[in-house]
Amino acid sequence: MGNFDFGIVGLGVMGRNLLLNMADHNFSVAGLDLDAEKAASLENEADEKHEIKGTTDAKEFIQLIKKPRAIMLLVPAGKPVDSVINSLLPHLEEGDIVVDGGNSYFEDTNRRVADLNAKGINYFGMGISGGEKGARFGPSMMPGGNENAYERLRPIFEAVAAKVDGEPCVTYLGRSSAGNYVKMVHNGIEYAIMQLIAETYDVLKRGFNFSDNELQEVFESWNNSELQSYLVEITAAILKKEDDLTGKRLVSLISDTAKSKGTGKWTSQNAMEIQAPVPSIDLAVTMRDISKYKEERVKAASLYSWDGDTNNSRQQNVVALFKDAFYFAMINIYAQGMAQLSIASKEFDYGLNLEEVAKIWRGGCIIRAAVLEDFRNAYKNNKELPNLLLDKDLSKRLNLKQRAMREVVKTGIDKGIPMSVYSATLSYFDAYRSATLPTNLIQAQRDYFGAHKYERIDREGIFHTEW
Template sequence: MGHFDFGMVGLGVMGRNLLLNMADHDFSVAGLDLDAEKAASLEKEADAKHDIKGTTDAKEFIQLLKKPRAIMLLVPAGKPVDSVINSLLPYLEEGDIMVDGGNSYFEDTNRRVKELNAKGINYFGMGISGGEKGARFGPSMMPGGNENAYDRLRPIFEAVAAKVNGEPCVTYLGSSSAGNYVKMVHNGIEYAIMQLIAETYDVLKRGFNFEDDELQQVFESWNQGELQSYLVEITAAILKKDDDITGKRLVSLISDTAKSKGTGKWTSQNAMDIQAPVPSIDLAVNMRDISKYKEERVQASKTYTWNGDAKDLSNENVTALFKDAFYFAMVTIYAQGMAQLTIASKEFDYGLNLEEVAKIWRGGCIIRAAVLEDFRNAYKANKELPNLLLDKNLAKGLNKHQKAMREVVKIGIDKGIPMSVYGVTLSYFDAYRSETLPTNLIQAQRDYFGAHTYERIDKEGIFHTEW
């Protein structure tokens, strides 16, 4: 009793795998779950050398842990988190640490931090990326909370995190809900890049009649160079998988009505609240929403037809064109997400270090990619960089691939194939690089119908005109 290094509440796949990962690194761990079978199976699954204990009793669970106690919750976001907190509070003491490892909304974390700090409990919100395999063998972890209390967690988290060049993919990110916010934006970037990949797949398949094997080879080859990333890697694996029943490629038999858990929507909603433009993420969320209206889409497809076509290109030239455009879009999507983090850090006083964020995203997580090393170097060179598009080294690559991006967007228009994220990403880029935008006219319109006033470029002050 009282000697276990770490406790986990929720012994589903993620919680169990993370505990086993900790045990592999010689930490003694205890798990709590109301399901007796899950609690018992934890010990059965562990090696004989592991010091690991499962229980269904909250009081016993707390008594197993050394002080100050370090406890992680891996339960569904929302009310279940509050329920678990309330069930543990009677047994906790001042200085104990509780870590929410789920995808909780950052404002919920802010509330819990405030409530638990008043009771002397250190509360952390921590994003975890990498899925069940990552949890077992090395995830990317994004903790935010009390910096002093993090010293109790640091040795455990650094041991179990994914490693890139020997560096652990975890670091203290900032105060209060910083960890949950970073994970939220991580998921928004994930939405946009997944949609980008889907659009690439769609236009190559429908627009240029690429066969299944050709498509698979495209993504497999892309994963060997500057586009190397987890999402491109798994796309190549998905496109290779045959259905056991029909022998057809499994992906062609999967419904095109997409699901989501809301984290992409949260990213867009808060981005609008803090005036951080992330149109590529917004459109990715919208495309999942559009996919749900299957019956209407079927009807519309019979009403509206388009027989246009783009210029003929060889498969080799098409692949090269899309490779360059994909790089351009991918970097610009990351730039939007990282810019949102920069704005949010000031808005919520997180104190985020974007170089560290890029560093811990390089391994273990869903959006890990080779370009993150370039982003890390950009923030290392300029910690105050407001947007990755302003980094001169990245600008060289974007300028090099800019023409391909424009050609690809034209192809989508000519062929009548939706390429929403490609299109809006280019529009974001063009808006960001525009010294002058037509919003002067919008300011005049607002003043005309609502007397909202405007500013002038030739003198100081606030003005109103009787139009």
């Protein structure tokens, strides 16, 4: 008793795999679950050399772990987290550490940090990305909380995290809910890139008659280029998979009504609250919402037709064109998400180091991609960089590819195929690079109907006009 290095509450797929990962790295670990079968199977799944204990008793579980205790919760976000915390509190002591490893909303984490800190207990919100395989063999982990208390967690987390060039894909991110906030934005970027891939697939398939084989080859070739990323990689694998029942490509038999768990929506909602423009993420969330109205979409399809560009013959360079446009859009999507993190860090006093964020996203996580090394270098060169679009090296590449982006967006418009994220991304880029915007007219309109006043460009002060 009292000799185990770490404990996890919740022995579902993620919790069990993460404990086994820790045991592989010679840490003694304990697991707690109300399901006796899950607690027992944890020990059965471990090798003889591993020191793993499963239990259904909270008091026994707490007593197993060495002080100061380090305990992670891997339970569904929301009320289940509070319920587990309340069940553990009678057995915890001052200095103990509780880590929430789920996708909790960052404001819930702020509340729990305050509540537990008042009791002398350190509370961490930590995003984990990589799914069950990542948990077992190396995830990307995003912890935020008390920096001094992190030293108790650091050796374990660095050992089990994914590695890129020998560097662990985990680091202390910042105060309070910094970890959950970074994971939330990670998921928002994930939404946007998934939608970007889906739009690419759609316009090549419907607009240019690419076969499933040809589409698979496109994404596979892209994954061996500057577009290398986990989401492009799995897209190539998905497009190759045949259905066991029909022999058809499985993806063509899957419903087009998409679901979500809310993290993309949270990203958009908070971005609006802190005035961080992320239109690509906003539109990715919107497209999932539109997908749910299948019956209405089918009716609308019978009412509206488009006789624009129906020529689906391919230009010789169509794949190269889309490749450049995809790269352009992908960089802009990351730029929006990283800019939101920059703004949020100041708003919530997180103290984020965006070079470190880019570093830990290079491996293990769902949005890992080759370009993250470029982002890391950009922030290394300028720690105060407010937006990746202001990095000179990235700007040179984007300038070379923006014509392709414009051609691809026009293609979608001409063919009547929705390209919401492509279009929103280009609009964001054009707005961000505009030294002058027409919002002077909006200021005048606000003053006209509401006497909201305005500023002038030729003199100091706040003005109102009787229009």
